[in-house]
Amino acid sequence: MIDFEDEEEVKPGAPPWMATFADLMSLLMTFFVLLLSFSEMDVEKYKQIAGSMKMAFGVQDEIKLEDIPKGTSIIAQEFSPGKPQPTNLDTVRQVTTDPTRPSLEVGTPGGQGATQKSTREALKAELRELLARTQEDARMLEQILQNEVSNGKVDIEIEGRSITVRIRENGSFPSGSSVLDPAFLPTLAKLREALRDIPGKISVEGHTDNVPISGGQFSSNWDLSASRALSVMHELMQEGGLDEERLMVVGYADTRPFTSNESPEGRALNRRVELVIRQGEDRAASESLEGLLEDNPEALDILGLQDDS
16 A cells, blocks of 8 residues: 655646756757858848949949048949940940949930030031032032123022022023023033032022013013023933933012012012022932931931030
């Protein structure tokens, strides 16, 4: 028979050694958590920084070696990729006017403004070159028709990319007639040969004074002006002359007077035939300019030749 009274009384709760064991486990767990925190890497942040550096590796500004790096940190925290903008420079550098900015921007000096300025300068240079060609053609015509210009039978004017050869009635047409004076035909022959080498569309335009026509071959000044322009055009096409696709005939009658019709001298100046050579409408001459405008539609408002500086 068992005597329970002789047995040692069992105390409630955990044995004393459990407290020491629990403290040891807590310390070990804390130690390994610290080790894990030291060795863990922010993968997403690392990929972001490494990717941006790969696309835009460089320096923000050229600074002296003894200067202390400026910014939020020694290593830039943010990089921006280069902008695909055209540039006329031989090199492309990262440029900023504020060396203390934490981020870098790749581009050309002046950015968008520099690109627009280079486009404007290119357009101006192209227009000046085209105008110079037109002026050279006008000087060539003046040399060929030197005698006629000095005698007052022909005038040559230039406006923009248009050359106007003004043929006076005196010496070219009898009064009230559309038949060319035979003495003037050699002048038209020289003009025909010169115009073969000058590009541009040619508008043959007839003009009269404001005195109405009564009777005779022509019913009105419209009829006379158009008939005279047509006679000049036919002469320019003689002997395998100018291509007919370059020519057009216009009769203006007295609607576009050169000067006042109040005096006999003024009316005599208004009776004329003009050859307007419009080189701006010649496709071959303005092909490069059209190409620039197609690549830069915003440049349509900067075609003026005034100097912006």
